[in-house]
Amino acid sequence: MSKDEENLWQGIEASARDALVVRDYETGSFAQRLRSPGVEAGELMAVNRRQPEVKRTWIPGVDIFARKIFAQLHRGSFGEFVRQNKGALAKIGFWPKQWSGARMFAGTAKGFHVHPPSIPADTTSEKWHRRLFIRQPENYSLRRYNDEQWDVMFFLQGRAEIILCDIRAGLARRVMRFFVDGDNHRSKSNVGIVIPPGVAHAIRAEGAEDVIMVYGTSTVFHPEFEGRIASEVEIAELPEGWKEFLKP
Numbered sequence: 519m520s521k522d523e524e525n526l527w528q529g530i531e532a533s534a535r536d537a538l539v540v541r542d543y544e545t546g547s548f549a550q551r552l553r554s555p556g557v558e559a560g561e562l563m564a565v566n567r568r569q570p571e572v573k574r575t576w577i578p579g580v581d582i583f584a585r586k587i588f589a590q591l592h593r594g595s596f597g598e599f600v601r602q603n604k605g606a607l608a609k610i611g612f613w614p615k616q617w618s619g620a621r622m623f624a625g626t627a628k629g630f631h632v633h634p635p636s637i638p639a640d641t642t643s644e645k646w647h648r649r650l651f652i653r654q655p656e657n658y659s660l661r662r663y664n665d666e667q668w669d670v671m672f673f674l675q676g677r678a679e680i681i682l683c684d685i686r687a688g689l690a691r692r693v694m695r696f697f698v699d700g701d702n703h704r705s706k707s708n709v710g711i712v713i714p715p716g717v718a719h720a721i722r723a724e725g726a727e728d729v730i731m732v733y734g735t736s737t738v739f740h741p742e743f744e745g746r747i748a749s750e751v752e753i754a755e756l757p758e759g760w761k762e763f764l765k766p
Contacts, residue, residue: 549575556695560706578651579714614734622729627722629749633715636665644688663736675700676729686716
Protein backbone atom coordinates (compact mmCIF):
# COMPACT_ATOMS: atom_id res chain seq x y z
CA MET A 519 0.00 0.00 0.00
CA SER A 520 1.42 3.40 -0.99
CA LYS A 521 1.97 6.28 1.46
CA ASP A 522 -1.04 8.14 0.06
CA GLU A 523 -3.20 5.04 0.51
CA GLU A 524 -1.93 4.61 4.08
CA ASN A 525 -2.94 8.18 4.86
CA LEU A 526 -6.37 7.60 3.31
CA TRP A 527 -7.00 4.57 5.55
CA GLN A 528 -5.24 5.78 8.69
CA GLY A 529 -8.58 5.79 10.53
CA ILE A 530 -8.79 1.98 10.67
CA GLU A 531 -6.63 -0.37 12.73
CA ALA A 532 -3.30 -1.52 11.29
CA SER A 533 -4.17 -5.26 10.98
CA ALA A 534 -7.27 -4.46 8.92
CA ARG A 535 -5.31 -1.92 6.88
CA ASP A 536 -2.71 -4.57 6.00
CA ALA A 537 -5.45 -6.91 4.76
CA LEU A 538 -7.26 -4.22 2.80
CA VAL A 539 -7.79 -4.66 -0.94
CA VAL A 540 -9.37 -2.00 -3.15
CA ARG A 541 -11.37 -3.23 -6.14
CA ASP A 542 -10.14 -2.17 -9.58
CA TYR A 543 -12.99 -0.43 -11.40
CA GLU A 544 -11.12 0.10 -14.67
CA THR A 545 -13.36 -1.19 -17.46
CA GLY A 546 -10.62 -2.72 -19.62
CA SER A 547 -10.77 -3.46 -23.32
CA PHE A 548 -13.73 -5.15 -25.00
CA ALA A 549 -11.77 -8.42 -25.20
CA GLN A 550 -10.92 -8.30 -21.49
CA ARG A 551 -14.49 -7.54 -20.47
CA LEU A 552 -15.95 -10.24 -22.75
CA ARG A 553 -13.76 -12.86 -21.10
CA SER A 554 -14.40 -11.52 -17.59
CA PRO A 555 -16.43 -10.01 -15.94
CA GLY A 556 -18.74 -10.20 -18.97
CA VAL A 557 -20.74 -7.79 -21.14
CA GLU A 558 -24.39 -7.21 -21.92
CA ALA A 559 -25.67 -9.20 -24.90
CA GLY A 560 -26.85 -5.89 -26.36
CA GLU A 561 -23.22 -4.75 -26.54
CA LEU A 562 -22.34 -7.86 -28.56
CA MET A 563 -25.08 -6.91 -31.01
CA ALA A 564 -23.59 -3.43 -31.40
CA VAL A 565 -19.96 -4.35 -32.12
CA ASN A 566 -18.52 -4.78 -35.60
CA ARG A 567 -17.46 -8.42 -35.72
CA ARG A 568 -14.91 -7.62 -38.43
CA GLN A 569 -12.90 -5.37 -36.11
CA PRO A 570 -9.58 -7.07 -35.27
CA GLU A 571 -10.13 -7.07 -31.49
CA VAL A 572 -13.63 -8.52 -31.82
CA LYS A 573 -12.57 -11.06 -34.43
CA ARG A 574 -9.75 -12.29 -32.17
CA THR A 575 -12.16 -12.67 -29.27
CA TRP A 576 -15.36 -14.03 -30.81
CA ILE A 577 -15.77 -17.81 -30.75
CA PRO A 578 -16.09 -19.06 -34.36
CA GLY A 579 -19.54 -20.42 -35.16
CA VAL A 580 -21.25 -18.68 -32.24
CA ASP A 581 -24.04 -16.43 -33.46
CA ILE A 582 -26.07 -13.91 -31.46
CA PHE A 583 -29.04 -12.23 -33.07
CA ALA A 584 -31.47 -9.58 -31.87
CA ARG A 585 -35.09 -10.21 -30.94
CA LYS A 586 -37.83 -7.61 -30.72
CA ILE A 587 -40.20 -7.91 -27.78
CA PHE A 588 -43.47 -6.01 -28.15
CA ALA A 589 -45.46 -4.79 -25.18
CA GLN A 590 -49.14 -5.67 -25.30
CA LEU A 591 -50.98 -3.14 -23.17
CA HIS A 592 -52.63 -4.63 -20.07
CA ARG A 593 -51.86 -8.17 -21.27
CA GLY A 594 -48.12 -8.78 -21.35
CA SER A 595 -45.74 -9.05 -24.27
CA PHE A 596 -45.14 -10.83 -27.57
CA GLY A 597 -41.88 -11.82 -29.25
CA GLU A 598 -40.98 -14.12 -32.13
CA PHE A 599 -38.21 -16.66 -31.69
CA VAL A 600 -37.11 -17.24 -35.27
CA ARG A 601 -38.53 -17.97 -38.72
CA GLN A 602 -37.50 -21.06 -40.64
CA ASN A 603 -37.04 -19.38 -44.01
CA LYS A 604 -35.91 -15.93 -42.93
CA GLY A 605 -33.37 -14.44 -40.56
CA ALA A 606 -30.40 -15.78 -38.63
CA LEU A 607 -31.09 -19.53 -38.80
CA ALA A 608 -32.10 -19.41 -42.45
CA LYS A 609 -28.78 -17.73 -43.24
CA ILE A 610 -26.73 -20.53 -41.68
CA GLY A 611 -29.04 -23.34 -42.85
CA PHE A 612 -29.91 -24.60 -39.38
CA TRP A 613 -33.44 -25.58 -38.38
CA PRO A 614 -33.97 -27.56 -35.13
CA LYS A 615 -35.29 -31.11 -35.15
CA GLN A 616 -36.34 -30.81 -31.51
CA TRP A 617 -37.57 -27.95 -29.30
CA SER A 618 -37.39 -28.12 -25.50
CA GLY A 619 -38.05 -25.89 -22.52
CA ALA A 620 -36.32 -25.53 -19.16
CA ARG A 621 -36.74 -23.60 -15.94
CA MET A 622 -33.84 -22.66 -13.67
CA PHE A 623 -34.72 -21.61 -10.14
CA ALA A 624 -33.29 -18.31 -8.96
CA GLY A 625 -29.77 -18.70 -7.62
CA THR A 626 -29.02 -21.91 -9.52
CA ALA A 627 -26.76 -22.77 -12.44
CA LYS A 628 -26.23 -25.33 -15.18
CA GLY A 629 -22.62 -26.54 -15.24
CA PHE A 630 -20.62 -26.72 -18.45
CA HIS A 631 -22.22 -28.89 -21.13
CA VAL A 632 -20.53 -29.77 -24.40
CA HIS A 633 -21.66 -31.72 -27.46
CA PRO A 634 -19.19 -33.73 -29.58
CA PRO A 635 -18.28 -32.37 -33.03
CA SER A 636 -18.72 -34.75 -35.97
CA ILE A 637 -15.42 -35.13 -37.86
CA PRO A 638 -15.32 -36.59 -41.41
CA ALA A 639 -13.33 -39.81 -41.68
CA ASP A 640 -10.91 -38.44 -44.28
CA THR A 641 -9.44 -35.62 -42.17
CA THR A 642 -8.31 -34.71 -38.68
CA SER A 643 -10.24 -32.72 -36.08
CA GLU A 644 -7.74 -29.88 -36.27
CA LYS A 645 -7.86 -29.61 -40.06
CA TRP A 646 -11.64 -29.89 -40.15
CA HIS A 647 -12.27 -27.18 -37.60
CA ARG A 648 -9.84 -24.79 -39.27
CA ARG A 649 -11.49 -25.40 -42.63
CA LEU A 650 -15.00 -25.05 -41.24
CA PHE A 651 -14.53 -21.95 -39.07
CA ILE A 652 -11.34 -20.21 -40.22
CA ARG A 653 -10.80 -20.82 -43.94
CA GLN A 654 -14.44 -21.20 -45.07
CA PRO A 655 -16.56 -19.74 -42.24
CA GLU A 656 -19.43 -18.71 -44.54
CA ASN A 657 -19.67 -22.04 -46.36
CA TYR A 658 -22.56 -23.18 -44.19
CA SER A 659 -23.21 -26.20 -46.40
CA LEU A 660 -20.17 -27.86 -44.80
CA ARG A 661 -21.79 -27.93 -41.39
CA ARG A 662 -22.88 -31.38 -40.24
CA TYR A 663 -26.14 -30.41 -38.52
CA ASN A 664 -27.62 -33.90 -38.93
CA ASP A 665 -24.68 -35.59 -37.20
CA GLU A 666 -23.86 -33.25 -34.32
CA GLN A 667 -25.84 -31.15 -31.88
CA TRP A 668 -26.02 -27.40 -32.43
CA ASP A 669 -28.10 -25.40 -29.98
CA VAL A 670 -30.17 -22.23 -30.40
CA MET A 671 -31.37 -20.68 -27.14
CA PHE A 672 -34.04 -18.13 -26.21
CA PHE A 673 -34.95 -16.73 -22.80
CA LEU A 674 -38.55 -15.96 -21.86
CA GLN A 675 -38.15 -14.89 -18.26
CA GLY A 676 -35.46 -13.65 -15.92
CA ARG A 677 -31.89 -12.73 -16.62
CA ALA A 678 -29.16 -15.25 -17.46
CA GLU A 679 -25.39 -15.19 -17.43
CA ILE A 680 -23.94 -17.25 -20.30
CA ILE A 681 -20.34 -18.47 -20.32
CA LEU A 682 -18.95 -20.10 -23.47
CA CYS A 683 -15.54 -21.75 -23.78
CA ASP A 684 -14.17 -23.03 -27.10
CA ILE A 685 -12.48 -26.42 -26.55
CA ARG A 686 -12.43 -27.63 -30.16
CA ALA A 687 -9.20 -29.21 -31.39
CA GLY A 688 -7.31 -26.92 -33.77
CA LEU A 689 -8.96 -23.67 -32.63
CA ALA A 690 -7.77 -21.10 -30.12
CA ARG A 691 -9.25 -21.43 -26.63
CA ARG A 692 -11.58 -18.44 -26.28
CA VAL A 693 -14.10 -17.43 -23.63
CA MET A 694 -17.26 -15.35 -24.08
CA ARG A 695 -19.21 -14.24 -21.00
CA PHE A 696 -22.37 -12.20 -21.40
CA PHE A 697 -25.81 -11.45 -19.92
CA VAL A 698 -29.15 -12.05 -21.65
CA ASP A 699 -32.53 -10.59 -20.70
CA GLY A 700 -35.72 -12.63 -20.79
CA ASP A 701 -38.78 -11.36 -22.64
CA ASN A 702 -40.19 -9.88 -19.42
CA HIS A 703 -37.25 -7.45 -19.43
CA ARG A 704 -37.49 -5.69 -22.78
CA SER A 705 -34.04 -4.44 -23.76
CA LYS A 706 -31.29 -4.63 -26.35
CA SER A 707 -30.18 -7.80 -24.59
CA ASN A 708 -33.21 -9.83 -25.80
CA VAL A 709 -31.33 -12.16 -28.13
CA GLY A 710 -31.13 -15.63 -29.60
CA ILE A 711 -27.87 -17.58 -29.25
CA VAL A 712 -26.44 -20.24 -31.58
CA ILE A 713 -23.84 -22.54 -29.96
CA PRO A 714 -21.79 -25.02 -32.03
CA PRO A 715 -20.73 -28.48 -30.81
CA GLY A 716 -17.35 -28.41 -29.10
CA VAL A 717 -18.15 -25.11 -27.37
CA ALA A 718 -18.72 -25.74 -23.66
CA HIS A 719 -21.56 -23.66 -22.23
CA ALA A 720 -22.72 -22.84 -18.70
CA ILE A 721 -25.71 -20.78 -17.56
CA ARG A 722 -26.41 -19.04 -14.25
CA ALA A 723 -29.66 -17.44 -13.15
CA GLU A 724 -28.87 -13.81 -12.38
CA GLY A 725 -30.93 -12.08 -9.69
CA ALA A 726 -34.03 -13.16 -7.79
CA GLU A 727 -36.14 -14.51 -10.68
CA ASP A 728 -36.43 -17.98 -12.13
CA VAL A 729 -35.05 -18.24 -15.65
CA ILE A 730 -37.27 -19.84 -18.28
CA MET A 731 -35.68 -20.80 -21.58
CA VAL A 732 -36.66 -22.47 -24.85
CA TYR A 733 -34.01 -24.11 -27.00
CA GLY A 734 -33.84 -25.95 -30.28
CA THR A 735 -31.31 -28.61 -31.27
CA SER A 736 -30.15 -29.75 -34.68
CA THR A 737 -30.58 -33.39 -33.64
CA VAL A 738 -33.08 -35.13 -31.40
CA PHE A 739 -31.89 -35.85 -27.87
CA HIS A 740 -29.02 -38.35 -27.66
CA PRO A 741 -27.71 -39.03 -24.13
CA GLU A 742 -24.26 -39.79 -25.53
CA PHE A 743 -24.07 -36.24 -26.94
CA GLU A 744 -24.38 -34.74 -23.45
CA GLY A 745 -20.85 -34.27 -22.10
CA ARG A 746 -20.33 -32.58 -18.72
CA ILE A 747 -17.32 -30.60 -17.51
CA ALA A 748 -17.11 -29.09 -14.01
CA SER A 749 -20.85 -29.55 -13.51
CA GLU A 750 -20.75 -30.17 -9.75
CA VAL A 751 -22.83 -27.01 -9.28
CA GLU A 752 -25.86 -29.02 -10.45
CA ILE A 753 -25.59 -31.58 -7.65
CA ALA A 754 -27.41 -30.88 -4.39
CA GLU A 755 -25.38 -32.62 -1.69
CA LEU A 756 -27.24 -34.30 1.16
CA PRO A 757 -26.49 -33.09 4.69
CA GLU A 758 -23.67 -35.03 6.36
CA GLY A 759 -26.08 -36.45 8.93
CA TRP A 760 -28.32 -37.83 6.18
CA LYS A 761 -25.39 -39.44 4.37
CA GLU A 762 -24.23 -41.02 7.61
CA PHE A 763 -27.71 -42.38 8.31
CA LEU A 764 -28.02 -43.86 4.79
CA LYS A 765 -24.77 -45.82 4.97
CA PRO A 766 -25.33 -49.59 4.65
